Amino acid sequence: MINQRFPYAKEIIETVIENAYVWIVIVDADGNIIYMNDNYCRFCEVTKEEVIGKHVTEVIENTRMHIVVKNGEEEIADLQYIRGNYMIANRIPIIADGKVVGAFGTVMFRDTKEWSEMNSHVRHHLSSIQSFIEQQDDTGAKYTLNDIHSKSAIMAGLKEKVKSIAATDSSVLIRGESGTGKELFAHSIHLLSHRSDKPFVKVNCGAIPEHLLESELFGYEDGAFTGAKKGGKKGKFQQANGGTIFLDEIGDMSLQMQVKLLRVLQEKEVEPVGSTKTIPLDVRVITATNRPLEELMKANDFRSDLYYRISVIPLFIPSLRERKEDLEVLVRQFIKKVSIRTGKRISMIHEDVMDTFYHYHWQGNIRELENVIEAAIHLAKSDLITLDSIPDYIKQSTIYHSKSESALTLKEMLNDAEKEILLKMIQKYKGDKKGAAKALGISKSSMYEKIQKYGLE
Template sequence: MLMEKNLPNANKIVETVLENAFAWLIIVNEKGQIVYMNEDYCSFIGRPKEDCLGKHVTEVIENTRMHIVVKTGKEEIAQLQYIKGNYMIANRIPIWSNGEVIGAFGTVMYRDTKEWSVMNSQVREHLAALTTYLKKHQEAGAKYTLHDIISVSDKMEELKERVKSVAASDSSVLICGESGTGKELFAHSIHQLSDRNEGPFIKVNCGAIPEHLLESELFGYEEGAFTGARKGGKKGKFLCANGGTIFLDEIAEMPMHMQVKLLRVLQEREVEPIGAVNSIPINVRIVAATNRSLEVMMKENRFRKDLYYRLNVIPIHIPPLRQRKEDIPVLVEHFLGKLSLRTGKRMHGICEEVIKAFQYYDWNGNVRELEHVIESAIHLAKKEKIYLDDIPEYIKQEAVVNEEDKGLKEIIEELEMRIIDRTLKRCNGDKRKAAKLLKISKSSMYEKISKYGMHN
């Protein structure tokens, strides 16, 4: 009876509680539109309440996941959220009614800005310490493994197996491949799989260091070796890599006079810092990489043959993306997840037309170009899925040209070949099982495999 008498004041009581019970509070409906947002939250983001109500939550709050909680129906408790240059701890709870999610409400654990500021400073302090630690660790160690090389194509899987078989040796490795194919990932993986994986992994970009500084960077110098030399001298990259691996990226950019000195290091297994009287023995494995043809450069007398044969003991050639287009879908999925996390913009897939356009494009920038295109598309996407309008025009045009150049028979055969290839992979190469899934006879399966030159 008491509740019924005071019912006219109920709305006022509830609103007062909502305004004061939490520092920040937000409620969204089943479409992710804001139906309530208290004054403290509005003040924090710097927008009036009337400007927020009715809008989709993603238009008002950066890095929000309220709309995702509405879709998944899964609560998210004590999640770190970065907003307006600061961190906050957020709770997001779905609102259920008759077995359906009709909305969600979100709160912040800290009640006032002073308490929140203290928490934020502590988070920043811990993150800064962690970042410093990781940076120091990564400077002298490899960051990537073969698991970071995303692929399903036979060419890349065979290459990974080759890396596994040669990584344990101490022989020099020369990695060749176009820009953006992932040469550095392979270099890191070789070190990780070797017996030197507990030792340092030092990367040197031979094309990024000025020619007059390259010798001192690689071999170091003694105190007083030249004007401006650091007091106490400096250890070169080779000495820093002692007991581990040195990765000489863009080796083709190394000038001829430095090639001679590098050759001596490889032959004698010792370095002589600038200004030093004696040489210093070293135990370093060499992994070099280039996107240029060293064979052509040798013919043009721009790269030493003796150095080439010293480096090219174990050759590894990474095929360009246009030669392994079956890797594109898995790479797209990988980058979609990785970049969505980095940008804070959640994406729920990519339409089939975009994947098809990607398959037609030649990707001269290889995997790196694909990653950049996906990142751009995520930023440009108006919805939570990437459509043709979100990708560059030159990729769409390439798809149109390719389609127009093909006849119906060719298009059908290409589709049939892709389906068979995909099914065989699902069945781990079992042709009988694949034929059964495709509802064709075993003999038809063998005929088609032979017709398309597929060797599974």
């Protein structure tokens, strides 16, 4: 009846099965193979003619198909080691007239790496669902790739790289200028990983006083030092156990602390201050910095062995100046975000403002752009953001760059030249203003005065 209505049903079914993403094997009640699709045959380096009629144990390594036939119990998402790879297999008994007449087996993913990458891909799509986001409240991570707004090719490539590395447990070093969104990428990596339901712990190594950083990271025992909390305290590494720890501003860490951190990363265990016992750790480490670590290593201010330990997978986040095609997307997003927060409705931005934005250098990157949009929304007199609404230093910078040299006074030329020199030195030293000041032969206070003067904060 079916064949009369669908004369090519047999060919259709065979084509679908042969080209299915999964590998397929079917055995009879005795565990003998009655079907095996081409993909599975190629992997096992056999032909269909060779395997038909053979017992499944003679063809597939570590198979359990014959066991499923005997006990009639299905096995879902079971790990199976075949030809040097861990497969993820399903085995389902085939029942007819109340008895097991065979079994149907599939390999869903050809190895655990493939499964992990697919898992990250699925998590990326789930992350756009609010209910999924709400489940992350207790873990500490809240940003996903969906929160990184862009349309540039360079950012699209970076996001794809994040999806592929999230499935691993390798250490990641995120580089980029201040304000580029390094922390958002750290959150995203965690939420796309198999550790997403475990803690995500952030530590700003540059914000914690040196004498407190060790106890903050590694914890301490009761009575370890004067002022220690009764009963001791868990360190950030212990809090992150099973999950991810994000060490921001790693370039600001002292050499003494670098040695202690390196030991923890090498031994995968931590010894709290005042304790003689070590605690085993299972923590993925993500670090970030805007400092030139290579130059710091040359100056013996950063350990090369620690650098190679934390930079197994390097990520570089480009500055806003390198991807100005993202400006429009970011401006639109920030207007929406700030408008909701402030309750002030802004629906438009004048083209002159966008033109000014495209010509501005954005030393502070995305963080500076968001602050400018927030100020503009507060200063806007209608639902339109105009040039009158944006900070003067943005407009002045654009005016200086748009004037011809003949239209500038000597003072303006000197100011413009000084500003450009400051910008280049700050960029060269990756935002390290102290290092830039030293290279220019001026004091730190003079550097900050000039930064404030030219609006380079």
